[in-house]
Amino acid sequence: MKPAVCTGVHFINGDEACAEGAIAAGCKFFGGYPITPATEVAEQMSLRLPEVGGTFIQMEDEIAAMTSILGGAWAGCKTMTATSGPGFSLMMETVGLAVVTETPCVIVNVQRGGPSTGLPTQGAQSDMMQAKWGSHGDYEIIALAPSSPQEMFDFTIIAFNLSETYRTPVFIMSDEIIGHMSEKVIIPHKKKIKIINRKKPAKVKQGFKPFKPGANGVAPMPAIGEGYKVHITGLTHDEKGYPVMTVEAQEEMMARLLGKIRNNLDDIILTEDYLLNDAKIIIITYGVSARTSYTAVDEARSRGIKAGLLRLITVWPFPEELIRNLAKKAKGFITVEINMGQISREVERCAGGLAPCYLAGHAGGAIITPDKVLALMQEKF
Amino acid sequence: MPSVNKTFQADKHPLEDLLRVDRLPHIWCPGCGIGSVFSACLRSIKNSGIDYNNFAMVSGIGCSGRGAGYINIDSFHTTHGRAIPFATGIKLANPDINVIVFSGDGDLCAIGGNHLIHAARRNMDITVICVNNLIYGMTGGQVAATTPHMYRSSTTAAGNPESPFNLPLLAYAAGATYIARWTMLHSRDVSDAVSEAIGRKGFSFIEVLSPCPINFGRRNKEKSLDTLRMYHEKSIIKNNATPAELDIEYGKSIVLGKFIDIQKPTYSENYSRVHNPNDE
Numbered sequence: 001m002k003p004a005v006c007t008g009v010h011f012i013n014g015d016e017a018c019a020e021g022a023i024a025a026g027c028k029f030f031g032g033y034p035i036t037p038a039t040e041v042a043e044q045m046s047l048r049l050p051e052v053g054g055t056f057i058q059m060e061d062e063i064a065a066m067t068s069i070l071g072g073a074w075a076g077c078k079t080m081t082a083t084s085g086p087g088f089s090l091m092m093e094t095v096g097l098a099v100v101t102e103t104p105c106v107i108v109n110v111q112r113g114g115p116s117t118g119l120p121t122q123g124a125q126s127d128m129m130q131a132k133w134g135s136h137g138d139y140e141i142i143a144l145a146p147s148s149p150q151e152m153f154d155f156t157i158i159a160f161n162l163s164e165t166y167r168t169p170v171f172i173m174s175d176e177i178i179g180h181m182s183e184k185v186i187i188p189h190k191k192k193i194k195i196i197n198r199k200k201p202a203k204v205k206q207g208f209k210p211f212k213p214g215a216n217g218v219a220p221m222p223a224i225g226e227g228y229k230v231h232i233t234g235l236t237h238d239e240k241g242y243p244v245m246t247v248e249a250q251e252e253m254m255a256r257l258l259g260k261i262r263n264n265l266d267d268i269i270l271t272e273d274y275l276l277n278d279a280k281i282i283i284i285t286y287g288v289s290a291r292t293s294y295t296a297v298d299e300a301r302s303r304g305i306k307a308g309l310l311r312l313i314t315v316w317p318f319p320e321e322l323i324r325n326l327a328k329k330a331k332g333f334i335t336v337e338i339n340m341g342q343i344s345r346e347v348e349r350c351a352g353g354l355a356p357c358y359l360a361g362h363a364g365g366a367i368i369t370p371d372k373v374l375a376l377m378q379e380k381f
Numbered sequence: 382m383p384s385v386n387k388t389f390q391a392d393k394h395p396l397e398d399l400l401r402v403d404r405l406p407h408i409w410c411p412g413c414g415i416g417s418v419f420s421a422c423l424r425s426i427k428n429s430g431i432d433y434n435n436f437a438m439v440s441g442i443g444c445s446g447r448g449a450g451y452i453n454i455d456s457f458h459t460t461h462g463r464a465i466p467f468a469t470g471i472k473l474a475n476p477d478i479n480v481i482v483f484s485g486d487g488d489l490c491a492i493g494g495n496h497l498i499h500a501a502r503r504n505m506d507i508t509v510i511c512v513n514n515l516i517y518g519m520t521g522g523q524v525a526a527t528t529p530h531m532y533r534s535s536t537t538a539a540g541n542p543e544s545p546f547n548l549p550l551l552a553y554a555a556g557a558t559y560i561a562r563w564t565m566l567h568s569r570d571v572s573d574a575v576s577e578a579i580g581r582k583g584f585s586f587i588e589v590l591s592p593c594p595i596n597f598g599r600r601n602k603e604k605s606l607d608t609l610r611m612y613h614e615k616s617i618i619k620n621n622a623t624p625a626e627l628d629i630e631y632g633k634s635i636v637l638g639k640f641i642d643i644q645k646p647t648y649s650e651n652y653s654r655v656h657n658p659n660d661e
């Protein structure tokens with residue numbers, strides 16, 4: 001057996017860093033399916049999992065890959081899959097099953113240009129709304145957006161921790177540029193990495209309710225074989241897990257599912273701000289687009305424009321309150337993202353007409369250059 | 382909903398320790414065959430002597446897919462067609478668990494057909510019980526990949542223009558290492574087959590023909606008892622029969638038996654052999 005945490009300084013790409021983060025977080029099962037530009041995550045997992053006593057399997061399609069990690073999670077493992085646009089679409093029904101059965105797992109989407117086969121080898125951030133609404137029905141989901149290979153490592157660990165804490169699937173919304181970019185990645189000592197494991201139920205097995213929430217709104221989760229005899233279904237169910245086809249049961253279940261996320265926003269929402277204190281023009285951005293946006297802010301400042309930046313680390317749940325408050329003092333917002341307007345619409349919704357909102361975006365295939373952001377800033381403000 | 386009858390209330394059911402009695406009555410229609418297949422399966426689990434905690438049952442969607450909801454072990458009612466990949470995840474994450482997939486023909490062989498053949502190819506160590514009622518029962522009787530040619534369904538009112546799968550042949554071609562076919566009337570044989578499957582390593586596929594009087598029988602002028610009589614009179618037991626000769630000639634001839642039972646390394650055995658060659 002080799003160590004799960006490869007402490008040291010590495011020069012690796014984002015996809016590989018993501019796999020190392022997963023292994024460091026304690027992931028023991030990966031069900032995958034090859035797709036550009038996420039394949040390297042699966043390749044790295046196929047090498048690393050056997051070294052740490054875990055199992056890798058390449059399933060027959062993304063539906064099977066996604067479903068297998070739910071089975072693995074109920075057998076007691078931390079589990080992950082990785083994909084890109086077309087595969088993400090195929091996984092969506094099962095994402096809903098993960099949400100409703102409150103199954104912890106991590107799903108990496110190394111985004112590429114879409115729709116359809118789109119631009120397989122070129123980056124985009126155009127699955128952001130799909131991450132929120134891709135599966136049918138109402139739900140809350142957690143999605144993180146890394147901006148560097150280092151963050152592919154760090155955020156994968158955070159993703160597992162959130163997933164274990166809230167018994168929910170967590171997305172890592174990366175993109176081709178970050179996935180394929182090689183940079184310095186520092187993997188800290190094992191003791192320096194904070195790892196959270198799912199809460200286990202008390203020993204009393206008779207009458208155990210796998211969906212009866214604990215203090216933070218989340219139910220403890222047993223594993224198959226421990227004797228709790230759980231029944232888990234995608235149907236609307238009560239705290240016992242039994243199907244109940246009534247309006248009341250639906251309401252109660254949904255309140256629980258939405259509540260565990262909505263009532264813990266302070267713990268889940270992570271952001272980073274840059275020169276925001278006196279900023280009048282506020283850039284909202286995430287993932288790879290944050291990298292170029294920092295340059296745009298610096299350049300704007302050097303020209304005397306009071307620009308600042310809010311980077312979303314957690315994109316879902318959306319930091320509504322934060323944006324609402326910023327809107328009160330801002331002259332306007334520019335959302336920088338590689339799509340035709342997704343998170344920008346969320347910003348506009350939260351700004352509520354208090355400040356004008358613009359999009360610095362394009363249809364995918366390349367980064368948004370600082371020049372484009374600056375030009376928009378000068379044109380609009 | 383039908384009420385629980387008095388005899389049932391008075392006597393303890395022999396399989397009560399394996400049933401979620403708090404979920405009864407079940408949803409299956411009077412005359413439906415799924416319950417017989419289900420209880421045969423439960424008997425095998427009971428007779429295995431293996432701790433119930435070392436079993437998990439996984440179902441997909443449909444009438445047979447409700448099986449997981451009535452068994453009192455760790456049980457999973459998943460999405461349509463995906464019971465096998467869910468079971469695969471369980472088995473690989475905890476190889477000590479005996480994983481039984483209990484689902485219907487539509488779920489396992491149409492929408493989930495891709496998973497069936499790949500799990501068979503990998504010789505994944507799971508037991509698949511496929512209740513074949515020749516129709517989509519839950520949704521009201523639409524044509525299935527198993528509906529006999531020219532038989533009626535709600536989407537083939539003039540007769541099914543398609544040909545059905547020969548399921549044992551499909552499983553065989555994909556690499557399944559244990560293949561049997563019975564009808565729900567052959568309850569003891571079903572139970573024996575499930576016991577054998579539990580006791581062996583590798584991918585086991587057990588097809589069990591079962592009447593759907595409500596949605597198949599009604600449209601094809603076949604009463605529940607007619608179906609059972611046909612199962613009784615028109616079936617022939619031919620162990621080790623060639624899978625290519627197992628097409629069902631519905632109403633005329635149905636070949637039953639254990640067709641394949643061979644030893645091959647499972648996915649997990651091969652996986653550990655590849656990654657830990659020095660362990661042996």
Ligand code: SF4
Pocket residue numbers: 408409410412413414415444514518519592593594595596597
């Ligand atoms: S619809 Fe058919 S298969 Fe479904 S429960 Fe009724 S009789 Fe059985």
